[in-house]
Amino acid sequence: MSKILLFDALREATDEEMQKDSTVLVIGEDVGHYGGSYKVTKGLHAKYGDLRVLDTPIAENSFTGMAIGAAMTGLRPIVEGMNMSFLLLAFNQISNNAGMLRYTSGGNFTIPIVIRGPGGVGRQLGAEHSQRLEAYFQAIPGLKIVACSTPYNAKGLLKSAIRDNNPVIFFEHVLLYNLQDDIPDTEYTLPLDKAEIVRSGQDVTILTYSRMRHHVIQAVDNLVAEGYDPEVIDLISLKPLDMDTITASIKKTHKAIVVEECMKTAGIGAELIAQIDEHVFDDLDHPVIRLSSQDIPTPYNGILEKATVIHPQQIQKAVKDICSPKT
Template identity: 70%
Template sequence: MEKSSYPLTSDITRLRCATPPRKLRLLLSLKSTLSLTLCILPFDLADYQISQTITMASLQMAALLSAPSTPVASDRVRVGSLRLSASSSSASRNGCALVVRSEAKVSGGGVSARGANLVTHVVAEKAAAAATSADSKPGHELLLFEALREGLDEEMERDPTVCVMGEDVGHYGGSYKVTKGLATKYGDLRVLDTPIAENSFTGMGIGSAMTGLRPVVEGMNMGFLLLAYNQISNNCGMLHYTSGGQFKIPIVIRGPGGVGRQLGAEHSQRLESYFQSIPGLQMVACSTPYNAKGLMKAAIRSENPVVLFEHVLLYNLKERIPDEEYVLSLEEAEMVRPGEHVTILTYSRMRYHVMQAAKTLVNKGYDPEVIDIRSLKPFDLYTIGNSIKKTHRVLIVEECMRTGGIGASLRSAIIDNFWDYLDAPILCLSSQDVPTPYAGTLENWTVVQPEQIVAAVEQLCK
């Protein structure tokens, strides 16, 4: 790489070699130019090592320089075997330096001390966190995209290591306005506009998570994240395991997806089936403003990489949510409607198709139990199992493709764990295994409709 092509490279080299006081002065001098430089870098900077270097120079600086002016609760953030230290108060930033220290040591016998603590599980251990109740009193009304923004805003204010990156997430506010106003409040480095190169900025987000930040990476459309599949699989999902526990990857990958706005085949994909086989990832899907905010906050606080699925047709859904802070569990399903005759498992947009069908079923004398599974990986088998033991019949309704989808995995888990409680075969209603048509009438035909749900329940309960 020639210096003349990438003038930022020499600055980064000086930055890495400088003493702490000198390093801070260099960071301050680079602050006004880094954001613009990142936006005009050519696509060959998708190389992972370069992404990491840029991350060290910009995003760590963003966490330090864009932090609130009030004293922080702790002067040290621990990430695996790394620790990120700053001054005890961000109000005294003028004389502080950012230092990363490794606690790994090698014994005299040549065997690494961390060898005795070699991590043999795929994901980091979950920190204990209490989830508050869902009482809405008196509360305030928000659209779903506003609830996502409020949760993100609260976490950015609470924790200066939280940052956002993606295409048009800055001053434009995101393609669906989830990040609107955050760049003005937190600055261009904590809310970072990126080039149109998903592999590059996703890799940059993973690198920043390795070095102590908590990035939220937005895909303008979830289908575009297929361009970053290598980073999400080999780096995001597996690095905690392949590094022997040296690194945690506390990153959130989120964005819109789903069928229903005549966006065509390439913009209507459901990536749940793609990501579910990646070891180390957690996956959740929001369906209401209340759980959108609670899941967003929980995902940001998680020590594991979390993929948050949002549906394009639910962004304008309005609900009253509590004024007080709350955080939901990433591994719990939601009981939407108690019932006795059949368990209907669903998530995301299909929750509303199921509830529409439930009204018809009640009028016909059936009593369906509806569960929004929310956690797509891992499944909440406790809640699901208790329901199956009561109803003995299961219907799965999803928007994902039938072949290799979430429904197929959920059916397998139910058979493995609750076979003896089933009085009928498990039915699964999924989208057709075809590309999503552009025409609205054909588009609707590819996904499950309420009439199909009613017919399936009638078949199960014969």
């Protein structure tokens, strides 16, 4: 085992896959000589050269479209969005091309592309750089969507995403890049469609992903000390949702809380609750509680920014509200 930072885990995954497969390449703004805005591609340009670590102009629609075309010809591009908010400029290419071409070509083309980069509410990055786009992309047919949350799952998931023959949107949280964890020295991959049971419990199922996993863990540490026994599930796969793991947990606990950084209106939590109601409504002893970000642009002001997202104290209160008091 080696202790490693999350951005290093992502770089290792990219480097290892580029060594194994000459069709893997990286495309994006400042990914080459500069090494990426968050150093995920640091050192790769010197190792692989201009044609495999390609610096692009500031034109997300153009280089995303170029990467999709490259994928159609048999290459495996990794597109770094610098900030996922910027990929709204490539929404047409992601929706009408990446998501649809395998279907509209009658299976003649596969689109093995990974579109990755940082997102989420950072530390005073302003509204335009603090967006959570997972719900935007969730509505697009043909995409897989994953959100990493630890160095361990970041590396294993990215390797799987690069090898997958479908377009994968790979979300990283801007505040998790310096998260450190032990990961195996031997090669490993993780499935793109499976949730992780972070903690087994009996009282309530807490469903979360990305940075909120760590807020939930902090809240759960305090709850356990008070006698509560929550089950914590990191969704990881946002599309498709791993409803087998989710429903099995709710059938055991009979209660559920969704904790997300996504917007409340039409967010990941909204879709999750709809599917929970379809699959296990009769097993619920309480309506699903949804803890989501405020439906407003993220303020630049630090105090106001903090007020827009969910914190451990709110999670603790929600658990206590729906669980029997512990003595």
